Amino acid sequence: MNTITKVRKIEFKVTLDAQQRQVFEHHSRDLRFIWNTGLACIQWREWWEKWQQVLESPDRVGYEPETVPINWACNIVKSPKKKKKDEESEKKVYALACDRVQYRLEKTTNLELGTGEWTEPRKDRNGKIDEDHCWVAYPCKPEPVREHWTEEPRLLLLMKNPYMALRTMFAKKNWDPETVEGKIIHGLNTAWVAGECKALGDAWSSYKSGVRKRPRFKKRHDRSNLINPSSKQAKFSGNSLTLPGLGRVTVKGLQQRWGEKPACPIALIKEGDEFYLQLTGELEIPVVRSNKVTIGIDPGSVRLATTDNGAVIEAHKFGKQMTRRQKKLQASINRKLRLNSDRVYDESDSSRFYLKPRKNWKRKNLQKVRTKLQKLSAKTARQRRAYNHFHSTRIVQSADVIIMEGLELKNVTRAVKKGKSGEHNKRKAKAGLNRSLLDNAIGQFYGMIEQKAKDAGKVTARVNPFRTSMTCNKCGFSDAKNRKTQAGFHCQKCGHSDNADRNAALNIKRMGVLGVTKLTFDNDWNITVPGWIEPGDLVALHSKGLKPVGTAKKRSKRAGKEHPSQLALEIGSQ
Numbered sequence: 001m002n003t004i005t006k007v008r009k010i011e012f013k014v015t016l017d018a019q020q021r022q023v024f025e026h027h028s029r030d031l032r033f034i035w036n037t038g039l040a041c042i043q044w045r046e047w048w049e050k051w052q053q054v055l056e057s058p059d060r061v062g063y064e065p066e067t068v069p070i071n072w073a074c075n076i077v078k079s080p081k082k083k084k085k086d087e088e089s090e091k092k093v094y095a096l097a098c099d100r101v102q103y104r105l106e107k108t109t110n111l112e113l114g115t116g117e118w119t120e121p122r123k124d125r126n127g128k129i130d131e132d133h134c135w136v137a138y139p140c141k142p143e144p145v146r147e148h149w150t151e152e153p154r155l156l157l158l159m160k161n162p163y164m165a166l167r168t169m170f171a172k173k174n175w176d177p178e179t180v181e182g183k184i185i186h187g188l189n190t191a192w193v194a195g196e197c198k199a200l201g202d203a204w205s206s207y208k209s210g211v212r213k214r215p216r217f218k219k220r221h222d223r224s225n226l227i228n229p230s231s232k233q234a235k236f237s238g239n240s241l242t243l244p245g246l247g248r249v250t251v252k253g254l255q256q257r258w259g260e261k262p263a264c265p266i267a268l269i270k271e272g273d274e275f276y277l278q279l280t281g282e283l284e285i286p287v288v289r290s291n292k293v294t295i296g297i298d299p300g301s302v303r304l305a306t307t308d309n310g311a312v313i314e315a316h317k318f319g320k321q322m323t324r325r326q327k328k329l330q331a332s333i334n335r336k337l338r339l340n341s342d343r344v345y346d347e348s349d350s351s352r353f354y355l356k357p358r359k360n361w362k363r364k365n366l367q368k369v370r371t372k373l374q375k376l377s378a379k380t381a382r383q384r385r386a387y388n389h390f391h392s393t394r395i396v397q398s399a400d401v402i403i404m405e406g407l408e409l410k411n412v413t414r415a416v417k418k419g420k421s422g423e424h425n426k427r428k429a430k431a432g433l434n435r436s437l438l439d440n441a442i443g444q445f446y447g448m449i450e451q452k453a454k455d456a457g458k459v460t461a462r463v464n465p466f467r468t469s470m471t472c473n474k475c476g477f478s479d480a481k482n483r484k485t486q487a488g489f490h491c492q493k494c495g496h497s498d499n500a501d502r503n504a505a506l507n508i509k510r511m512g513v514l515g516v517t518k519l520t521f522d523n524d525w526n527i528t529v530p531g532w533i534e535p536g537d538l539v540a541l542h543s544k545g546l547k548p549v550g551t552a553k554k555r556s557k558r559a560g561k562e563h564p565s566q567l568a569l570e571i572g573s574q
């Protein structure tokens with residue numbers, strides 16, 4: 001069988017002895033300090049840059065740029081439409097918004113002082129910054145800059161990926177071992193510190209390029225991991241591996257699945273109370289053969305997916321069973337918290353209170369239950385991932401062109417039908433839970449398909465799922481009545497009957513083959529795509545770069561109001 005070399009990540013289970021566990025706990029705790037300090041530094045630099053822009057703006061009056069203010073005050077510009085709400089929020093909310101600093105000075109009366117807390121600017125539904133609700137930032141209460149931050153001009157130069165700046169910043173020679181911070185840094189192994197800096201640098205650069213969300217500060221119960229970005233320090237021999245600071249660990253199946261080739265990076269992850277080793281490196285993987293088949297996939301609300309040839313991938317069953325146990329454990333945690341805390345009442349409102357844990361409460365049992373819960377969710381996630389790997393590989397092997405639904409949150413979260421008032425909340429909560437489990441699975445599943453298809457040199461495309469489940473695949477008639485039950489599709493016009501999901505998958509496939517990213521309709525809900533032809537034209541798809549289109553807005557209102565000629569085809573040409 002032919003093989004090619006690709007960069008892959010493989011996970012192994014490892015067992016650590018008591019001493020190694022201790023080293024791990026110690027490191028993961030102190031690396032959190034590195035992450036949080038580094039992130040605070042980066043954010044400070046970001047504020048500082050914005051402040052420079054404020055200084056350069058012509059509207060600045062009355063504030064002298066001698067010092068960089070740490071405290072800022074912000075206000076909301078009143079919206080003419082929602083006056084009442086805004087008056088309330090105007091009093092409450094004051095924060096520093098860095099992505100959007102308006103350089104306009106308002107009247108300085110009624111200003112509340114902010115302490116530089118981070119908030120994102122408000123955005124409207126389309127992701128545009130909401131002009132009516134935008135923040136106005138004022139420099140106020142100028143304070144001398146804290147010395148610690150000004151010592152780091154390097155960070156300013158390297159804001160895109162601050163990895164090297166962070167490395168220099170957390171180098172041992174820059175920290176006095178007598179201070180508290182110095183003690184922490186001198187007690188850490190350099191390899192893992194480098195890994196933490198790399199992780200933070202990468203997280204920041206992918207946030208800046210819009211791939212990931214803004215990195216957050218790490219908390220006590222966040223998942224802990226150690227990363228070693230270098231391949232030099234780890235020594236492989238047989239089934240054991242020497243890790244910096246930890247010594248030799250035995251890894252099950254290392255020889256068989258990895259051998260002794262270098263791995264970079266190496267990550268050690270704790271899930272619950274178990275440890276996993278992730279190795280990334282070049283691996284030989286078999287070439288997936290080409291077979292000139294196009295496939296359409298429809299994600300179901302009950303199933304994970306259905307393909308156009310009728311193959312059904314059921315939703316994994318692990319989640320449901322686990323959810324029940326997770327709920328029990330969560331209830332136990334809540335109970336423990338409740339029983340060991342005192343109620344502290346709000347001074348202004350005696351009906352409101354919060355729980356304050358007692359000081360001498362020993363939390364050993366709470367920690368035990370938390371570990372159990374973590375283990376359980378980690379297990380569910382692993383099972384789901386394995387399940388998705390299995391099926392995504394099979395799908396990529398089975399076809400050359402894979403057409404899927406454009407996944408956007410609004411498309412996926414479907415409305416829950418209204419019930420009686422008592423029932424409603426219950427049903428909503430249940431549906432939400434099931435959906436969220438399934439949504440995670442679908443997102444991951446599609447991601448895997450796209451990645452694997454890319455590696456194998458195959459094509460994937462996303463289309464808008466607007467009315468694909470209601471439209472007849474034989475005649476192009478679209479009506480909600482076509483789908484009377486969850487599973488069955490029966491066309492009201494031509495009488496064609498099929499499995500509902502399969503019918504939708506066929507529509508999705510056909511759209512992909514035609515190079516149409518969205519279905520359009522005339523007044524009778526007949527499809528207006530010219531040349532509603534049989535699928536199978538691979539060339540058309542390859543020549544046109546398909547792209548996903550936005551969500552369908554106001555579905556019900558659109559019907560009959562616009563003339564068919566206005567509903568132009570959206571051909572995905574790039």
Ligand SMILES: [Zn+2]
Nearest residue numbers: 472475491494
């Ligand atoms: Zn029909």
